[in-house]
Amino acid sequence: MGSVPCAFRGGMALAMVALAAPPATAAEPPSLATSLAPWWECVSAARDAFAISGTVVLDARGAAKQKATLRLARYDATAFALVVEHPEYAATIRRRAEGVALALPRHGVVHLGEGDFVGPDHLAPGGVVARLVSPDSAAVAALPFLAQPGAAGVAGLATGILGVRYDPSAAAWKLDDTTLAFPAPDTLALRAGDVHVDLVLAPAGDAAALTEWPGLRVNRVPRADIERQLARGARRALEILAPGPTLLDPSGEGRRVPHGSLEWVDGMRVVTLHGTPEEIGRAHGELLAVESHRCIDSVLHVVGTVETIRTGEWFRDRLAGAAARLAPHIPQRHKAETNALAAALGVDPELFAVVNVFPELFHCSGFAVSGSATADGVLYHGRVLDYMTEIGLQDAAATFVVVPTGMIPFVNVGYAGFTGSVSGMNARSISLGEMGGRGEGQWDGVPMATLMRRALEECSTLDEVVALWRDNPRTCEYYYVFADGKSRRAVGVAATPAEVQVVGAGEAHPLLGPGIPDTVVLSAGDRLACLRGRVEEAHGKLDETAAFHLMDRPVAMRSNLHNVLFVPEQLVLHVAHAAHGKPAAECRSVRLDFSALLEKVPAEARDAAAAVRMAPGACFPASDSLAAGIDPQADARECLNGLVWKPEAF
Numbered sequence: 185m186g187s188v189p190c191a192f193r194g195g196m197a198l199a200m201v202a203l204a205a206p207p208a209t210a211a212e213p214p215s216l217a218t219s220l221a222p223w224w225e226c227v228s229a230a231r232d233a234f235a236i237s238g239t240v241v242l243d244a245r246g247a248a249k250q251k252a253t254l255r256l257a258r259y260d261a262t263a264f265a266l267v268v269e270h271p272e273y274a275a276t277i278r279r280r281a282e283g284v285a286l287a288l289p290r291h292g293v294v295h296l297g298e299g300d301f302v303g304p305d306h307l308a309p310g311g312v313v314a315r316l317v318s319p320d321s322a323a324v325a326a327l328p329f330l331a332q333p334g335a336a337g338v339a340g341l342a343t344g345i346l347g348v349r350y351d352p353s354a355a356a357w358k359l360d361d362t363t364l365a366f367p368a369p370d371t372l373a374l375r376a377g378d379v380h381v382d383l384v385l386a387p388a389g390d391a392a393a394l395t396e397w398p399g400l401r402v403n404r405v406p407r408a409d410i411e412r413q414l415a416r417g418a419r420r421a422l423e424i425l426a427p428g429p430t431l432l433d434p435s436g437e438g439r440r441v442p443h444g445s446l447e448w449v450d451g452m453r454v455v456t457l458h459g460t461p462e463e464i465g466r467a468h469g470e471l472l473a474v475e476s477h478r479c480i481d482s483v484l485h486v487v488g489t490v491e492t493i494r495t496g497e498w499f500r501d502r503l504a505g506a507a508a509r510l511a512p513h514i515p516q517r518h519k520a521e522t523n524a525l526a527a528a529l530g531v532d533p534e535l536f537a538v539v540n541v542f543p544e545l546f547h548c549s550g551f552a553v554s555g556s557a558t559a560d561g562v563l564y565h566g567r568v569l570d571y572m573t574e575i576g577l578q579d580a581a582a583t584f585v586v587v588p589t590g591m592i593p594f595v596n597v598g599y600a601g602f603t604g605s606v607s608g609m610n611a612r613s614i615s616l617g618e619m620g621g622r623g624e625g626q627w628d629g630v631p632m633a634t635l636m637r638r639a640l641e642e643c644s645t646l647d648e649v650v651a652l653w654r655d656n657p658r659t660c661e662y663y664y665v666f667a668d669g670k671s672r673r674a675v676g677v678a679a680t681p682a683e684v685q686v687v688g689a690g691e692a693h694p695l696l697g698p699g700i701p702d703t704v705v706l707s708a709g710d711r712l713a714c715l716r717g718r719v720e721e722a723h724g725k726l727d728e729t730a731a732f733h734l735m736d737r738p739v740a741m742r743s744n745l746h747n748v749l750f751v752p753e754q755l756v757l758h759v760a761h762a763a764h765g766k767p768a769a770e771c772r773s774v775r776l777d778f779s780a781l782l783e784k785v786p787a788e789a790r791d792a793a794a795a796v797r798m799a800p801g802a803c804f805p806a807s808d809s810l811a812a813g814i815d816p817q818a819d820a821r822e823c824l825n826g827l828v829w830k831p832e833a834f
């Protein structure tokens with residue numbers, strides 16, 4: 185996300201002007217109500233036209249200082265201009281009654297939308313704060329201030345309820361670590377933690393024409409797309425930067441709809457879906473409508489705005505280009521499910537299909553240990569997802585138990601509104617986790633998340649999973665750990681559009697180092713060294729708890745979105761999701777019994793899913809129910825070796 189949040193926080197600081205006041209005189213503190221008046225006229229829109237300009241500096245200890253300049257000019261209730269400049273980016277938003285423009289001068293382009301626009305997600309200055317502050321943001325607490333008819337009411341709330349006090353020694357008003365002062369008339373200095381804001385109030389001046397962009401290439405975009413992206417992006421960004429109680433402690437009541445249910449297990453959403461693709465998609469949307477829209481806003485509108493500013497390319501066009509090339513490789517049943525989900529959410533199906541290819545544009549650690557590496561011989565498969573916690577995907581986190589008609593039931597650790605898979609396990613004891621690589625733009629193949637889901641739905645053995653990757657065109661560069669609890673086998677896989685490389689447990693690899701017996705380890709750099717060291721130190725002693733802690737920091741990065749430990753032969757998984765300001769590795773995990781969750785699905789739905797393995801000529805998996813493991817006594821091992829057999833499909 186770069187330093188955009190710094191400028192965003194500076195923009196939000198404009199709303200805090202209402203708590204400011206000029207310096208004290210020697211005799212007595214200044215009148216807060218009188219001092220607030222000119223700034224409150226701007227905040228409350230009593231002053232129809234004005235300009236506020238200044239600088240925003242983020243001076244966090246241990247990080248490079250970030251500085252942005254900004255100018256916000258309001259011309260009337262429908263028109264404004266916002267200019268933000270930073271050493272790494274520059275952007276101008278210009279809105280008039282007839283349209284809106286997002287100009288990116290360093291990329292030589294302006295995205296321009298003209299014509300009428302009707303809808304709630306618009307950028308008109310009138311009432312903009314109420315539209316951009318959602319009930320899920322802590323910033324909603326500021327709305328009572330903005331509802332005050334004049335500066336006197338605001339002053340009373342600030343001093344009487346919030347406890348704002350004047351400090352003569354600093355010539356500033358203070359609240360905790362926030363200070364506001366006026367070094368000169370129409371000048372404001374705000375200090376809030378690491379954020380320093382200096383602002384100047386002035387007349388608005390003349391408004392430039394909407395289409396006046398000399399030297400810039402014009403890219404025409406539907407006006408609704410620009411206004412919606414910027415408005416919903418700002419609203420969602422404020423939820424992420426200042427989450428309210430509903431996001432910090434999301435536990436709620438369970439729900440049930442035809443073909444699905446939502447329950448909370450130790451604060452984690454567990455969603456059960458069953459039936460045809462259309463039935464599954466509709467139930468998904470009905471159960472997780474709010475969370476799905478959060479996910480869409482994070483991906484399409486927050487990331488979309490940041491990526492558009494970073495690259496100059498209109499983000500939705502970039503996604504649409506990827507979606508068009510990936511679409512021929514997506515099964516019709518997945519498209520039907522996505523369309524039904526979009527319909528339940530009231531979202532354009534094409535837009536929703538675009539959102540669901542998002543993982544292909546942004547490119548974590550994984551391991552599997554079994555046999556001699558574990559205390560009981562059981563296979564443990566760990567999956568670390570380090571991926572963009574700063575866009576708030578954790579607010580849409582859910583674990584899905586999916587029982588599709590005619591396919592293998594599976595559990596998918598994912599996000600509301602997302603129908604693919606990045607971490608999952610099926611009822612045949614197959615578990616999968618992926619790690620992103622390079623190669624963005626190589627999209628003439630099956631999307632990674634689609635291949636992952638197909639493996640969960642279609643594959644009963646480890647060999648079938650590897651064959652699925654080899655027999656289908658692939659995209660980009662991805663790395664995987666695939667595991668099979670029935671045979672206690674696991675492999676690491678490196679897949680590009682050109683080839684598939686398979687590394688077996690215990691095998692050495694130039695990028696991964698010497699082999700560790702009965703172990704597959706995938707990561708990079710210092711994280712790989714740390715993970716290898718942990719495995720080697722605990723080799724032969726790893727159990728369910730110790731295996732999960734192999735994923736602790738720093739193997740998991742600060743961007744750690746979720747961690748999963750699969751115990752596929754027992755159909756058990758441990759899941760930890762990130763929280764706001766805390767990676768998944770530092771959050772509590774939840775142990776889920778997939779078999780028990782499946783029992784909650786109606787019997788007729790389970791029977792319909794199981795029918796695929798009872799068809800004539802079907803191949804049945806086999807497993808060693810003895811699960812003898814490794815006995816420490818030599819004579820006992822010799823005895824057990826005569827009883828253990830290699831499970832093979834029949």
